[in-house]
Amino acid sequence: MLDAPPDPASIRRLYGRRSGHKLRIGQAALVENLLPTLTVPAKGDITPEGLFGDARPLWLEIGFGRGEHMAGQAEAHPHVGIIGAEPFLDGVVGALMEVEARGLTNIRIHNGDALDILDRVAPASLDRVFLLHPDPWPKARHAKRRFVNPGPLDLVARALKPGGELRIGTDHPVYCRWALMQMNKRTDFEWLAQTPADWQHRPADWPQTRYEAKARRLGHEVWYFRYRRLP
Template structure:
């Protein structure tokens, strides 16, 4: 394993130096108007499965997924790992409805949902309370003027470093080369994370327990290269 600053010189060039702003959620929060059943899920199920950062349920491990989209990865990890409490953060209403529906139909007990900006919750969690975190294919905001909206930056890493336990793993994936470079630049400036990489194959190959999302499948079909980064909290 190597600290990011020792390896990113061969990956990063001409990284955009726009000033970072505090994270906020951009984009749509809902698609079509929810059906009566979907509205009932938001009204009745969401409060039951919402996150209380000050009183998390007892669990052998606690994991966090930031921006779970349609919930494919979140739900699969919850099914595979019943010992782990998995917190999912997603501001988009349609994705939250899909996850709540699966929780109800399958009787899943180890998922909690935060339908808002993850920053709010991270600031309330106790230090060292998370064993693993995932940020999988976040919105790339490819236009130069919108890059400041990208989720992964030094401000978010500071919040994550506070709540991740020593040796906790942070997994990040993207299919946008420019975003991969700016991600690594952010980590290069954050000494509390070590990049788990010995060579190029380490960020081109999925981890053994990887769960492919619908977005990732579309990226593969379009022929876009995917980057899989794994970091340890020191």
């Protein structure tokens, strides 16, 4: 019998778009001038000291899209350093525009796979990880492409501090069920919801993302999951 196909932590293959429209002149200038000053170095250990010059708390956003949530969190928590990983260049440009418009100094960007970052941070070094509206890959035969799978979750669990938080947001019913099923199987995470309202309403400190806004406009429900990394 064939083995089950490996999940993204072992296949290390990115699905989805890496670039879209041709960049406008101002956008290209941001990529040329601002991005290099914010880019996570391509090799070596990733530490808050290396990225920000001090031992501040470190958060990671996986697939930040255009960066609205990441920028909102960075603005609300200036003492925190946030790493954003996003392979889609148009998304990175969106985040650069946010950084520039809001004058943010506490964001660093990896224009690539979040797994590369999870591999290179020290165990128990992140305080929060955000995974908001991940690509749903709704067909059953593509389930192994979903970020919420044992391999990537093991890497997230390794990177989070005990007591650290993983947030998952989705508006996709298939992904919602899948994520609950995967997370319920884990012994290293505790679901923080006490009442249905906790996962049916966006927490106050959870800035809205573009995908969430789009889902709301279409009348879709959105679900907000918060998990604590157990010691």
